[in-house]
Amino acid sequence: NAGVTQTPKFRILKIGQSMTLQCTQDMNHNYMYWYRQDPGMGLKLIYYSVGAGITDKGEVPNGYNVSRSTTEDFPLRLELAAPSQTSVYFCASSPLEGGEQFFGPGTRLTVL
Amino acid sequence: GNSVTQMEGPVTLSEEAFLTINCTYTATGYPSLFWYVQYPGEGLQLLLKATKADDKGSNKGFEATYRKETTSFHLEKGSVQVSDSAVYFCALTNSGGSNYKLTFGKGTLLTVNP
Numbered sequence: 001n002a003g004v005t006q007t008p009k010f011r012i013l014k015i016g017q018s019m020t021l022q023c024t025q026d027m028n029h030n031y032m033y034w035y036r037q038d039p040g041m042g043l044k045l046i047y048y049s050v051g052a053g054i055t056d057k058g059e060v061p062n063g064y065n066v067s068r069s070t071t072e073d074f075p076l077r078l079e080l081a082a083p084s085q086t087s088v089y090f091c092a093s094s095p096l097e098g099g100e101q102f103f104g105p106g107t108r109l110t111v112l
Numbered sequence: 113g114n115s116v117t118q119m120e121g122p123v124t125l126s127e128e129a130f131l132t133i134n135c136t137y138t139a140t141g142y143p144s145l146f147w148y149v150q151y152p153g154e155g156l157q158l159l160l161k162a163t164k165a166d167d168k169g170s171n172k173g174f175e176a177t178y179r180k181e182t183t184s185f186h187l188e189k190g191s192v193q194v195s196d197s198a199v200y201f202c203a204l205t206n207s208g209g210s211n212y213k214l215t216f217g218k219g220t221l222l223t224v225n226p
Contacts, residue, residue: 004155031212042116042201042216043156050212058213090155097212100146103155 002026004104006091012110013081021076021107023091031094032074033058033101034066036087043090049074081111114139118202118217125192125224133187133220135176135202143204145169145178145185146214150199159187159200192224 007022025032030051035043045058049068063085065077074093078085088108092101119134137143144163148156160169162178162185169176174189185202202217 033213040218042218043214045213048213092156094212099212100158100161101156101214103157105153105155 004091004093004102006089006104006107008107009105010108012112013078014112015081015083017081018077018079019081019109021078021089021091021109023074023076023104024072025074025091025093025102026072027093027095027102028071029093029095029102030071031097031101032068033092033094034064034074034076035090035092036060037090037106038087046076046089078109083111085109086111114143114204114206114215116202116204116215116217118200118220120218120220122221122223125222127194127224127226128191129224131187131189131192131196131222133200133202133222135185135187135217137183137185137202137204139183139204139206139215141206142180143206145176146203146205147174147176147185147187148201148203148216150201150219152198156201192222194224194226197222197224 004025033048034046044060047066049055091104094101115138146161147159149159150156160171162169165180167178199219203214
C-alpha cells in the first residue's frame with residue numbers, strides 16, 4: 001500500500017514554462033486536495049475534488065488547473081510559471097468528509 | 113470565516129522537558145480539531161484529533177483537549193524526545209456542508225536537543 005505518491009520530488013522551472021505535478025492514491029479515497037506550503041505560512045488549499053469528474057477551487061487557485069478523470073489520480077497543472085509559484089506542493093486524500101487527510105511527500109518547485 | 117492561531121516558534125527544548133504548543137481557533141458551529149506533524153523532508157501526518165467538545169485526543173504521548181469555552185486545542189507532552197523534533201500544525205474542519213476542507217495554523221517548529 002503506497003498511500004499518496006507525488007512526482008517529481010524536485011523541479012526547477014523558468015518563468016513562463018508549464019508543468020504537471022502528478023498525484024496518485026491507492027486507497028480508493030473520494031476526496032483529494034492540492035495544497036501549497038510557503039515558509040511560515042502554513043498550508044493553503046489550491047484545488048480539491050470530491051470525486052472523479054468533480055473539482056472546485058480552494059483559497060489560492062489562480063495560475064493552476066486540475067482534472068480528476070479517475071478516483072486514483074489528481075494532477076495539478078501550472079500553465080505559465082511565475083516566481084510567486086515557488087513553493088512546496090502537497091497532495092492529500094481523504095476517505096470521507098471531515099476525516100483525516102493523508103498527505104504525499106511533497107514536490108519542491110522553484111521558478112526562476 | 114474559519115481561522116487557526118498557534119504559538120509562533122521556533123520552540124527549543126531539552127530532552128525530557130514538558131511541551132505545550134498553544135492553539136486557538138475561530139469557527140462557526142462545531143468543527144473537528146486536529147494536530148498534524150511534519151518531520152523534516154516529509155509530508156504531514158495526523159498526530160491526534162478530537163471531534164466534539166471536551167474530547168481528548170492522544171497519540172505517542174501527546175495529548176490535546178477540545179475546549180469549546182476557550183476555543184482552544186493546546187498540544188502537550190510530558191517528556192519530549194529528540195525524535196519529536198518536527199513542525200506541528202493545528203487544524204480544523206468546518207462543520208456542515210464543507211467539512212471536508214482543513215484550515216491550518218502557520219505551524220510551530222519544535223527542536224529537541226539531547
